[in-house]
Amino acid sequence: MKQHYLTPLFDPQSVAVIGASDTEGAVGRTVFAGLVQSGYAGRLYPVNLKHEQVLGIKAYKTVKAIEGGLDLAIVTTPTRTLKSVIEQCGKRGVKAAVIMSCDFVGTDEASRRLLDQLRATARQYDMRLFGPTVFGQARPISRFQAGNYQGQIKGGNLALLSQSSSVASAILDWAESHDVGFSSVVSLGTEADVDVGETLDYLVSDPRTRSILIYLEDVGDARMLMSALRAAARTKPVMVLKVGRYDERVTLGRTHSERLIGRDDVFEAALRRAGVLRIRSINQLFIAARVVNAGYRTKGRRLAIVTNGMGAGMMAVDRAHDLHVQLTQLAPETLSRLADWLPPHAERSNPVDILGDAPAARFRGATQALLDDPNVDGVVVVFTPQVGTDHMATAEAMIELQGTTDKPILLAWIGGKKLEASRRLLGKRNIAYFHAPEHAVEVFYSLAAWEYNQQLLLQTAAPLGEWEAPDLETARMIIDTVLTNGRTVLDEIESKAILRAFHIPVVPTLRASTPDDAVTVAMGLGLPIALKLDVEGVMHKTDIDGVVLNIQSLVGVAAEASRMLSRAKERFGDKVRGLTIQPMHGKKFGRELMLGVARDRAFGPVISFGAGGIAVEVFNDVAVTLPPLNEYLAANLIRRTRVKQMLEAFRNQPPVKLDAVVDVLLRLSELVCELPQVHQLDLNPLIADENGVVAVDARIVVAPVPERARRYQHMAIHPYPSQMVQVSQLKSGVPIVIRPVRPEDAEMMARFVAELSDETRYNRYMNTLKTLPQSMLARFTQMDYAREVALVATMGEGDDERILGVSRFTVNPDYDSCEFAIVIADTMQGKGLGARLMEALFAAARDMNLELVEGEVLSSNKTMLNFMKRLGFEIHKHPEDSGLKWVVKQL
Numbered sequence: 001m002k003q004h005y006l007t008p009l010f011d012p013q014s015v016a017v018i019g020a021s022d023t024e025g026a027v028g029r030t031v032f033a034g035l036v037q038s039g040y041a042g043r044l045y046p047v048n049l050k051h052e053q054v055l056g057i058k059a060y061k062t063v064k065a066i067e068g069g070l071d072l073a074i075v076t077t078p079t080r081t082l083k084s085v086i087e088q089c090g091k092r093g094v095k096a097a098v099i100m101s102c103d104f105v106g107t108d109e110a111s112r113r114l115l116d117q118l119r120a121t122a123r124q125y126d127m128r129l130f131g132p133t134v135f136g137q138a139r140p141i142s143r144f145q146a147g148n149y150q151g152q153i154k155g156g157n158l159a160l161l162s163q164s165s166s167v168a169s170a171i172l173d174w175a176e177s178h179d180v181g182f183s184s185v186v187s188l189g190t191e192a193d194v195d196v197g198e199t200l201d202y203l204v205s206d207p208r209t210r211s212i213l214i215y216l217e218d219v220g221d222a223r224m225l226m227s228a229l230r231a232a233a234r235t236k237p238v239m240v241l242k243v244g245r246y247d248e249r250v251t252l253g254r255t256h257s258e259r260l261i262g263r264d265d266v267f268e269a270a271l272r273r274a275g276v277l278r279i280r281s282i283n284q285l286f287i288a289a290r291v292v293n294a295g296y297r298t299k300g301r302r303l304a305i306v307t308n309g310m311g312a313g314m315m316a317v318d319r320a321h322d323l324h325v326q327l328t329q330l331a332p333e334t335l336s337r338l339a340d341w342l343p344p345h346a347e348r349s350n351p352v353d354i355l356g357d358a359p360a361a362r363f364r365g366a367t368q369a370l371l372d373d374p375n376v377d378g379v380v381v382v383f384t385p386q387v388g389t390d391h392m393a394t395a396e397a398m399i400e401l402q403g404t405t406d407k408p409i410l411l412a413w414i415g416g417k418k419l420e421a422s423r424r425l426l427g428k429r430n431i432a433y434f435h436a437p438e439h440a441v442e443v444f445y446s447l448a449a450w451e452y453n454q455q456l457l458l459q460t461a462a463p464l465g466e467w468e469a470p471d472l473e474t475a476r477m478i479i480d481t482v483l484t485n486g487r488t489v490l491d492e493i494e495s496k497a498i499l500r501a502f503h504i505p506v507v508p509t510l511r512a513s514t515p516d517d518a519v520t521v522a523m524g525l526g527l528p529i530a531l532k533l534d535v536e537g538v539m540h541k542t543d544i545d546g547v548v549l550n551i552q553s554l555v556g557v558a559a560e561a562s563r564m565l566s567r568a569k570e571r572f573g574d575k576v577r578g579l580t581i582q583p584m585h586g587k588k589f590g591r592e593l594m595l596g597v598a599r600d601r602a603f604g605p606v607i608s609f610g611a612g613g614i615a616v617e618v619f620n621d622v623a624v625t626l627p628p629l630n631e632y633l634a635a636n637l638i639r640r641t642r643v644k645q646m647l648e649a650f651r652n653q654p655p656v657k658l659d660a661v662v663d664v665l666l667r668l669s670e671l672v673c674e675l676p677q678v679h680q681l682d683l684n685p686l687i688a689d690e691n692g693v694v695a696v697d698a699r700i701v702v703a704p705v706p707e708r709a710r711r712y713q714h715m716a717i718h719p720y721p722s723q724m725v726q727v728s729q730l731k732s733g734v735p736i737v738i739r740p741v742r743p744e745d746a747e748m749m750a751r752f753v754a755e756l757s758d759e760t761r762y763n764r765y766m767n768t769l770k771t772l773p774q775s776m777l778a779r780f781t782q783m784d785y786a787r788e789v790a791l792v793a794t795m796g797e798g799d800d801e802r803i804l805g806v807s808r809f810t811v812n813p814d815y816d817s818c819e820f821a822i823v824i825a826d827t828m829q830g831k832g833l834g835a836r837l838m839e840a841l842f843a844a845a846r847d848m849n850l851e852l853v854e855g856e857v858l859s860s861n862k863t864m865l866n867f868m869k870r871l872g873f874e875i876h877k878h879p880e881d882s883g884l885k886w887v888v889k890q891l
Helices: 027-037 079-092 109-124 165-177 196-205 222-233 256-260 263-274 282-293 310-322 332-341 360-372 391-402 417-428 437-457 472-484 492-501 515-525 554-575 631-639 642-647 658-674 743-754 758-765 774-781 833-847 862-870
Strands: 014-018 043-047 072-075 096-099 128-130 136-139 144-147 155-162 182-187 211-216 238-242 277-279 302-307 378-383 409-413 510-512 529-535 547-551 576-583 591-600 604-611 622-625 678-689 692-695 698-702 726-729 735-740 788-795 802-811 817-824 852-858 874-877 884-890
Touching (some): 079 096, 079 109, 109 128, 155 165, 165 282, 196 211, 222 437, 277 437, 310 437, 360 391, 378 391, 378 437, 391 417, 409 417, 515 576, 547 554, 604 631, 604 658, 743 774, 743 788, 743 802, 788 833, 833 852, 862 874
Parallel strands (some): 014 043, 238 277, 817 852
Antiparallel strands (some): 510 576, 529 576, 852 884
């Protein structure tokens, strides 16, 4: 298979250090010495204008003088030389360059102009730029240490990706003292070219990386970041520490939704959907690195605690209550088992107090009993050194127990010097230990939250469900008319027309320009009615005393209409368009909710849900998520609010029809997926009761969409592309469905691969695997349709459905081309199915504005090569492997 396009940057076979030096303290010396001392096995070239040798190795005056291919140039010369040096590297054919100029400022206008020039030069020569960075990078498992760091970096399977050189150095210093190793260490710096998303994309494909630790300060390309995070989290534990959680700027949003949603709320929602573990402090980062690297996972939130000191145990209990961690009720069998051999005065409920003099055997027995309990998902063991205890023997017992269970055992070893030896033993054996019981509980909470996020990651939501399709033509016409007229804010009647187009129930609303018109409208609608001012530019009518509710008589309608119009015209003049009138909703047990949409500058559309009404911003009861949604995600959004309890039965009020609330959230998700012009939306209040829901008031803010914008380009998470579903039949009359792959296809995909012949399996996967490993199965079925497409041809329905063939492509970094693959079941070959799947794949590529489809075919696979020719592919020599052919088709 072709290597990842960033391999020359992160795992190069040849390196030139431009500015390599013998001068102590110089960046060029630190970087070059690090490469030499780490035992870098590739070709290494120091470049120095004045010296014949650097650290005893022959030096070259320029990169042009170096013979042979050159993957990477590390530039440590001053900023004033960068333009000429990068130009020389491009002409020399260098594949990637790392900028480590120690005097680069990066924050002024001159630096920004310089970076623009460097990027343009690099693009001209098809060369990637990394940095400018103070730290650099390292690939310890390849003995490639090209960082401005003087310590030793141990090899391992944890990758560190940081936007801060100082934080990267601090983590490495901590790791050195805790015997933690790394597959890669990357400090991105200014990100002139290569960014977090691309680097993460490389780490996802790296077989030497099993877990990833990320330190973030800012989000650039959120879509690329989300795509890479979701791809990584499907197969590898990913931990993120994000600083700058609070945005101090005042938000002057025109809707409640925009004002209520903070940037960190959105980032938190994004990480939930990405399936990653969020950590909130450098201390948690150190702890998480140790725990995740050790492979700890939990399948639930039910915790049990064992302690030999109730005071220390209660510290864990208090922290569990703070975090809403469930202290599980032990099964009767467990209580009976503990009663049989614990001392009489021991506490056998959760937490289990095994008394201060507990020997190692008592710790082991109690912990084993809790691990065996089906109600327990994890155990915190709190050890305090007292007379009768043996910390070394207890540590050894815990190490042995952890090897027998897939439930996490988290150890709180409370004490000082007395426990140092056992802590070293636990660290050496990769067992999670902590100095405080609160930290152990926090880690269990994080593991449970991470497992929960993994479930969110698996959710795939279609923008258009199997229910009644929305009237997109009407909705788009309304928005286009508003934008053509130079407006961005839809009035209430226009907003409700959009909602009706998406089948969201709304209260009928009519317009009146005079008090007499208001009376006429009220007679048609029926009393009582609500009267509202319609003033151009005013989003919230209550702010201008522009709402009167529950008017019971026509006389009252005339009087209030006259009063409201008179006062409004004095204040707003020609901006007064009249009044809107609607019947009172009349829901005796109605609860007021608010649903909204806001546009985050990084992550795009965000959906909010919470308590509604005029005091919505006072109570601030709101939860947010990223679209698209399905029923699981919508229900989860509702559960995360306090108003959820009001939706249930209480006192004399029946529970609301929750399915109706979920349906509105799903329709709102459809709306933001299909209408990229919508930037803000308030549905407040949405009245919900035992019979259903109805939107009383609504406001929508829109903006034009850039020309040639790709479908769903405004989304951080690409919806399931249901528009690609085709119902068809083969020439033989066999009915088939061609559709995009879903996560729930995993079992069917595994069966499809297992039933392929050895020859077909080898031609597709280029090895003799009989079954797909779980990581590959996840990769093949949990798709990111923003940059890849996988189509399956299936036959049958329900339990009888089976896959007949699969075609897929992944978009290349240039976003102009893609690399494809296809495999057809042996029994279906030669029946035209391959051509159908490839034509569907070509159509999907054209929809993404791609221009080129390319791929690898075994040179020995003559049948596939002939098939490629019939489809219009050109056949070329493979650039890296003589056993393969490279096939290319212009779309």
